[in-house]
Amino acid sequence: MSDAPREIEALIEMMAKLPGLGPRSARRAVLHLIKKRGLLMNPLAEAMQAVAQTARECLNCGNISTGDVCPICTSEKRANGELCVVEDVADLWAMERSNVFKGRYHVLGGTLSALDAVGPDELRIPKLIDRVTSEGITEVILALNATIDGQTTAHYIADQLDGRVNVTSLAQGVPIGGELDYLDDGTITAALRARKSL
Amino acid sequence: MSDAPREIEALIEMMAKLPGLGPRSARRAVLHLIKKRGLLMNPLAEAMQAVAQTARECLNCGNISTGDVCPICTSEKRANGELCVVEDVADLWAMERSNVFKGRYHVLGGTLSALDAVGPDELRIPKLIDRVTSEGITEVILALNATIDGQTTAHYIADQLDGRVNVTSLAQGVPIGGELDYLDDGTITAALRARKSL
Incomplete structure (x- = not known):
């Protein structure tokens, strides 16, 4: 027999398709959702349905x-x-x-x-x-x-x-807060070529 | 102005409450969902609602x-x-x-x-x-x-x-496939105390 009921396994499988979640973290997320089904799972399902119905790409810019x-x-x-x-x-x-x-x-x-x-x-x-x-x-x-x-x-x-x-x-160069020691060669080359006088 | 429509921001905020997802990965997951709204978002919302309605704790064991x-x-x-x-x-x-x-x-x-x-x-x-x-x-x-x-x-x-x-x-000891060099002191101590004759 399966380790979780069929409906729950189906939900875990779908959650595992999201970027950043694998089978194990999807399982953990679904268990968390089931524990908080009133506070989190129902509102999340409703929010998801609302967005699925209303969200679309802007015909002009693609936003x-x-x-x-x-x-x-x-x-x-x-x-x-x-x-x-x-x-x-x-x-x-x-x-x-x-x-x-x-x-x-x-x-x-x-x-x-x-x-x-x-x-x-x-x-x-x-x-x-x-x-x-x-x-x-x-x-x-x-x-x-x-x-x-x-x-x-x-x-x-x-x-x-x-x-x-x-x-x-966009300009290419050293990111703000960046340390030279941790930058790749390409970034240092680009930053040196695009150097500016102070 | 906000960077995403209000409904979408609300969905991102809820997704960010799941274990294993932060604000950034929730944003990425929601964008992925919106792109696949027919194939993934609608079925996921429906699966979530189905589980929220049917899943409950077993009165006997808590499963x-x-x-x-x-x-x-x-x-x-x-x-x-x-x-x-x-x-x-x-x-x-x-x-x-x-x-x-x-x-x-x-x-x-x-x-x-x-x-x-x-x-x-x-x-x-x-x-x-x-x-x-x-x-x-x-x-x-x-x-x-x-x-x-x-x-x-x-x-x-x-x-x-x-x-x-x-x-x-449950027995405590060296996990199957475990290498002694990577084990903590507590596990090695437990495994040594519970040693068995071959």
Whole structure:
């Protein structure tokens, strides 16, 4: 016989599919949920159903929101001519948390990747090129991850937009609070090449 | 403004309360769920609601089950006179996975703890003493964690049952596959004291 009832095993299996949880931690999480079923499990199931019903991708930028167009795209205040291109919604949220960028976003939904057969049409690159014209964008800021795929995608987008708009990218260098001894060679090389006079 | 819509922030906050997930991994899990809302999020919410409605503690042993009395307590095959006492349902599931114990269980729901003011009545100790008589138990096997609280609880239960029934506990020693060099002093001491002739 199985060690837990069938419904509970099914729940554990689904929880184990979440990133960051394996079979063992999913089991622990489900036991915790069952112990707190009134306080945590019922509200969590309801919150999950509510989000599953309302959350969708913004038709304009790809951000996740509860309407067809997200609050950033509808806010006139954010129409300052700056467009920040990110790979993923998580990156958009990270930029928003830093609370320093006041323009709009464009979420690509990934990076170009020859290995995974991801071309420009799989990402939101055609839509990005449309928006640059239709929204009167003056600067496209590429905030892509400093990985090989991220940088390849950045160069591809810069080529496509060449001449139409000012294209910039995030600075690379020593992170704030970073200790040289713990940094990789690539970061030190980039930081040295981009050195500034004090 | 917040970096995610209110409903989504609420879901992230609840997910972050699960053991093994922090705010950052909860955010990542929720984004994953939103991306797979048809395939994973809706079924997960439904499975969670189903378990929240049906799962309850077995009135006899404290195991989690979908009825008032769990399948192990109702199975006549498991009435072999052996009763295995565990701290938690997770420990019961671990024992069941090893597939070697054929008797019944009794889940205490924790350990005695002076610091947390947990006395015998907060655990299922009175019920355990009842069961020893009413179910004709011949051996009580204490499978409690090898922690100070676990061992204190084991000694307390052994005292309470003294003379009524044979009380044993799991052997302590070198775990299978364990290397002496990586074992703590306490385990080596226990294994040496309990050495057996080959």
